[in-house]
Amino acid sequence: MKKFVLVLTLLFSGLAGAAGGGIENDHIDIDLSDQASLQSGAKLFNNYCLGCHNMQYQRYERSFKDLGIPTELGQEYLQFTGEKVSDHIKSAIPAENAAKWFGAPPPDLTLVARVRGADWLYTYLRTFYADDSKTFGVNNKRFPDVGMPHVLQELQGTPRETYEQRMVDGEMKEVYVGIKTDGTGELSPEEYDEAMSDLVHYLVYVGEPGRLKLETTGKWVLAFIVILFIFVYLLKKEYWRDVH
Numbered sequence: 732m733k734k735f736v737l738v739l740t741l742l743f744s745g746l747a748g749a750a751g752g753g754i755e756n757d758h759i760d761i762d763l764s765d766q767a768s769l770q771s772g773a774k775l776f777n778n779y780c781l782g783c784h785n786m787q788y789q790r791y792e793r794s795f796k797d798l799g800i801p802t803e804l805g806q807e808y809l810q811f812t813g814e815k816v817s818d819h820i821k822s823a824i825p826a827e828n829a830a831k832w833f834g835a836p837p838p839d840l841t842l843v844a845r846v847r848g849a850d851w852l853y854t855y856l857r858t859f860y861a862d863d864s865k866t867f868g869v870n871n872k873r874f875p876d877v878g879m880p881h882v883l884q885e886l887q888g889t890p891r892e893t894y895e896q897r898m899v900d901g902e903m904k905e906v907y908v909g910i911k912t913d914g915t916g917e918l919s920p921e922e923y924d925e926a927m928s929d930l931v932h933y934l935v936y937v938g939e940p941g942r943l944k945l946e947t948t949g950k951w952v953l954a955f956i957v958i959l960f961i962f963v964y965l966l967k968k969e970y971w972r973d974v975h
Contacts, residue, residue, distance in 0.1 A: 753872075753875075754854070754858070754872050754873060755854075756848075756850035756851055756853070756854045756873075757850065757853055757854045757857070758850050758853075759849050759850055759853040759928055759931055761849050761931075761932060761935050762932070763932070763935065763936055763942060763943040763946075764943060765932065766798055766799050768928065768929045768932045768933075769797075769798045769929070769932050769933055769936055770798050770799070770800060771926070771929035771930075771933075772929040772930045772931070772932045772933025772934070772936075773794060773798060773800070773809060773933050774808070774809065775883075775926060775929060775930045775933070776840075776930060776933055776934070777809045777810075777811070777820075779882050779883055780840065780882070780930075781811075781820065781822055782822060782823070782824065782882070783822055783824055783829060783833075783837040783879075783882075784822060784837045784838065784839065784840045785820070785821045785822050785837075785839040785840070785841075786819070786820035786821070786839065786840055786841045786937060787819045787820065787821050787839055787841060788819065788839070788841040788842070789819065789820050789841055789937050789940070790816075790817060790818065790819055790820070791805065791806075791809070791810060791814065791815075791816050791817070791818060791819075791820060792816045792817050793940060794809075794820070794937070795809075795816070797936070797940055797943075798936075802816055811823075822837070824837075833878055833879065834878050835878065837879065840934065840937075841937055841938065842938050843934055843938070844931070844934040844935040844937070844938040845938040845939065849931050849934075849935050851873065852931045852934060853927060853928065853931045854872075854873045855871060855873040855874055856883070856927040856930065856931070857910075857923070857924060857927055858871055858872035858873045858910060859871050859881040859883075859884070859887075859890055859910075860872065860890045860891055860892050860910050861889055861890065861891050866878070867879065867880035867881070868880075869881040869884075872910070883923075883926075883927075884916070885916065885917060886916050886917050886918045886923055886926060887912055887916040887918065887923045888912035888913050888914055888915040888916030889912060889913045889915060890910045890911070890912045891910065891911060891912070891913070892907060892910060893907070893908050893909050893910060893911045894906060894907055894908060895908050
């Protein structure tokens with residue numbers, strides 16, 4: 732079993748690198764104690780991502796409890812197809828239909844943050860751009876030729892690659908300087924970046940739901956070890972006092 736898990740880890744790591752694109756990841760600071768961010772991320776995921784992507788190793792009930800969402804509110808605003816609160820978070824779209832429509836079933840996202848990393852996800856969500864040559868009319872700088880539509884476009888607006896004339900090696904050339912939107916989105920660029928930060932926070936949480944509790948427990952354990960060391964040191968001095 733351990734060998735099987737190791738092989739899967741290496742495989743997914745290789746896939747993550749293969750779909751890297753030619754840009755650097757933007758860094759994001761993750762704070763899993765920020766419940767407002769996590770709740771916003773859960774809302775974004777369930778409204779925009781759950782239509783196609785499963786999160787089949789996470790239960791609604793666990794998310795509501797960990798994120799401080801009352802069960803009644805969670806069922807009203809985050810569950811849409813009559814699931815039980817104890818059910819796993821699964822898309823309503825049949826896998827066979829998804830494979831026909833998208834070329835392959837959309838991947839489960841329960842562990843995507845652990846496979847790809849928070850920085851990769853944050854960059855990916857913010858680097859879609861219009862590309863008429865693609866089936867869904869968009870491409871992605873972080874994951875070139877990605878086979879999915881830009882489902883968050885109504886929030887961001889239509890994003891386009893931006894180039895500027897700059898001197899490079901003594902010649903004027905068009906240089907890629909980033910992605911800008913046309914301003915038709917519901918959110919400003921700053922608000923969209925914050926929303927994507929919230930979504931990444933939620934995906935990081937789902938990848939390791941017990942992480943925040945473990946980190947808190949770890950601090951108490953370290954504090955206990957420090958205090959224990961002081962008493963052990965004093966006891967050692969008492970035992971060896973006559974010898975020295």
